[in-house]
Amino acid sequence: METVGCNFESGKIFLPEMMESAEAMNAGVEVFKTFIAEKGTGALHNIGKILLATIQGDMHDIGKNIVKLLISGSAFEVIDLGKDVKISKIIDEAEEKEVNIIGLSALMTTTMGYMPEIIEELSELGLRKEFKVMVGGAPVTEEWAKEIGADGYAKEAVGAVRVAKELLRK
Ligand code: B12
Incomplete structure (x- = not known):
């Protein structure tokens, strides 16, 4: 996908080709999901709850889906709000689902x-200490x-699992 991004940037390929590549990548992730479900430890116990979302205005979700795959295979319960999710929805859902x-x-x-x-909105609402906030994505x-x-x-996703576990311990 990195190569696809470079080729898009340099004008070698165009949006339809980038979309085609994304669809192929997502299909590959689906195949991988079955393997993770078989080998993962998710079914054994639930160590914490994590809400995942691609932020508002952003339709990119391949990376977030890979993070979800690995985190849910590591005994976390994942609440996935999808992509292009409004700040208010993220905070409301985090409160309602009581995520860590x-x-x-x-x-x-x-x-x-x-x-x-x-993060500012959580502070203003007096909720900053209720949740740990973890961020990621290529430009972050x-x-x-x-x-x-x-x-x-x-x-990357393997690191995301490690960091999520560290944050739970804190
Ligand atoms: C695929 C893709 C698309 C697909 C997205 C499909 C989908 N369902 O996701 C489509 C074709 C729809 C698309 C659209 C657009 N795209 Co686009 N896209 C990409 C591309 C090629 C790959 C992204 C990707 O999936 N990478 C693979 C995944 C596995 O990597 P990742 O997302 O980084 O995730 C990993 C880590 O970052 C991390 N991670 C990710 N999330 C999280 C979260 C947490 C909590 C943690 C801890 C870790 C973590 O773990 C992941 C796994 O290891 C990138 C190029 C690039 N190099 O990133 C451009 C890119 C991101 N797109 C870009 C652009 C400009 C656009 C468009 C505006 C194009 C247009 N003219 O319409 C639109 C924007 C639409 C919108 N509003 O969002 C630019 C952004 C430039 C910028 N300065 O911000 C890029 C960089 C391409 C470029 N070089 O110009 N895009």
């Missing part, structure tokens, strides 16, 4: 700006995660 962690994904520099907005960095006051960041 809110995991936010953004793939565009234009949409990652909503991540600090959620560890430095930026720190800057916006997120509790955790991971570059």
Whole structure:
């Protein structure tokens, strides 16, 4: 998908081809899901609840779906709100479902700006201490995660599982 992104950027391929690649990737993830369900430990016990969402304005969900796959295979209950999810919906659902962690994904520099907005909104509502906030997605960095006051960041899905477990321990 990285190559696809570079080819799109340099004008070698266009949106329909990027969409085709995304569909192929999602189909591959579906195949992988069966394997994770068989080998994962998800069915054994539930160590915590995590809400996952791709932030508002952002339709990219392949990475978030991979994070979901690995996290749900690691004994977490995952509440997946999908993509292009409004800040208010994320906070309402997190409260209603009493999750431990809110995991936010953004793939565009234009949409990652909503991540600090959620953190600020949680503080204003007096809910900041109720949830750990974990962020990720290609343009998100560890430095930026720190800057916006997120509790955790991971570059990829395996790291996301490790960070989620660390956040639960805290
Ligand atoms: C596939 C794709 C699409 C697909 C998305 C399909 C889908 N269902 O997701 C489609 C074709 C729809 C699309 C549309 C667009 N796209 Co696009 N897309 C991509 C592409 C090629 C790959 C993204 C991807 O899936 N990567 C593979 C996954 C596995 O990686 P990942 O998402 O980074 O996820 C991993 C980690 O980041 C991490 N992670 C992810 N989420 C989270 C969350 C947490 C909590 C944690 C801890 C970790 C974590 O773990 C994941 C697994 O290891 C990227 C290029 C790139 N290099 O990223 C462009 C890219 C993101 N798109 C881009 C653009 C511009 C667009 C469009 C605006 C194009 C247009 N002209 O319409 C639209 C935007 C639509 C919208 N409003 O969102 C730009 C963004 C540029 C920018 N500055 O922000 C990119 C970078 C391409 C480019 N080089 O120009 N896109």
